[in-house]
Amino acid sequence: MKNSQRRPLVVGNWKMHGTLVSAGDLLNALRTSLQQNTAVDVAVCAPFVHLPLCRELLTISGIRWGAQNVSAYAQGAYTGEVAASMLAELGCHYVLIGHSERRALFGETDAVVVEKLRQALAAGITPILCVGETLAEREQGSTEAVIAGQLAAVLSALPAGQLAQLVVAYEPVWAIGTGKTATPEQAQAVHAHIRRQWAAAQPGQAEALIVLYGGSVKADNARLIFAQPDVDGGLVGGAALDASQFCAIVNAAEQAWNH
Numbered sequence: 151m152k153n154s155q156r157r158p159l160v161v162g163n164w165k166m167h168g169t170l171v172s173a174g175d176l177l178n179a180l181r182t183s184l185q186q187n188t189a190v191d192v193a194v195c196a197p198f199v200h201l202p203l204c205r206e207l208l209t210i211s212g213i214r215w216g217a218q219n220v221s222a223y224a225q226g227a228y229t230g231e232v233a234a235s236m237l238a239e240l241g242c243h244y245v246l247i248g249h250s251e252r253r254a255l256f257g258e259t260d261a262v263v264v265e266k267l268r269q270a271l272a273a274g275i276t277p278i279l280c281v282g283e284t285l286a287e288r289e290q291g292s293t294e295a296v297i298a299g300q301l302a303a304v305l306s307a308l309p310a311g312q313l314a315q316l317v318v319a320y321e322p323v324w325a326i327g328t329g330k331t332a333t334p335e336q337a338q339a340v341h342a343h344i345r346r347q348w349a350a351a352q353p354g355q356a357e358a359l360i361v362l363y364g365g366s367v368k369a370d371n372a373r374l375i376f377a378q379p380d381v382d383g384g385l386v387g388g389a390a391l392d393a394s395q396f397c398a399i400v401n402a403a404e405q406a407w408n409h
């Protein structure tokens with residue numbers, strides 16, 4: 151059974167893919183295909199340079215847009231960085247923070263993640279906080295401990311009012327871009343763990359917390375994963391670059407909520 155306090159959410163993470171032309175084609179296809187959708191919240195997290203196009207093509211579509219990263223600083227001499235206030239000016243509703251690719255490839259620590267969350271929240275943008283374990287950590291049996299550590303850094307740093315605005319994405323690192331998906335049961339177990347930990351820190355918030363699953367979600371596996379009681383939708387990488395796949399995943403979310 152799905153909890154009526156939570157609406158399903160499906161977010162595409164385009165990563166560093168596309169051109170202005172291909173992004174425009176994808177946005178137009180999503181806008182056309184999803185115009186009847188009212189049951190699922192949908193967003194795309196595009197590269198920074200495609201965000202003005204998102205604003206141009208998605209305004210009044212019902213589809214939201216967001217960024218994949220944000221600076222840990224508000225403004226100043228930080229060459230190459232993009233401030234949360236700049237994302238807000240472009241109408242970003244969401245920003246991914248702490249994606250495993252940023253943690254692993256760009257050295258993002260929990261402390262940096264917290265600073266980025268603060269910046270996003272101060273600009274009125276909803277952060278999607280990504281957490282997840284590596285394959286080695288899962289095989290050692292430390293999945294829950296790793297995720298508990300990533301969450302604890304945030305739960306202990308932000309006040310309740312800010313924590314209430316977060317979305318969490320559970321993304322097992324071994325499932326991202328690999329074609330390997332967590333089983334619905336594996337996903338449910340970790341999602342329930344995340345909700346329990348949230349409840350321990352913020353008892354009034356856990357039932358309303360949106361927890362997405364990410365890691366090789368495709369049209370053919372989404373429905374069973376989304377059917378799990380603590381899975382509130384998905385963060386979708388590769389399949390988000392294909393309009394028909396992404397729309398099928400949105401439909402799978404709708405079906406999971408209608409059952």
Ligand code: PEP
Binds near residue numbers: 165365
């Ligand atoms: C992601 O990038 O967040 C992701 C889940 O990618 P993929 O769906 O390709 O595994």
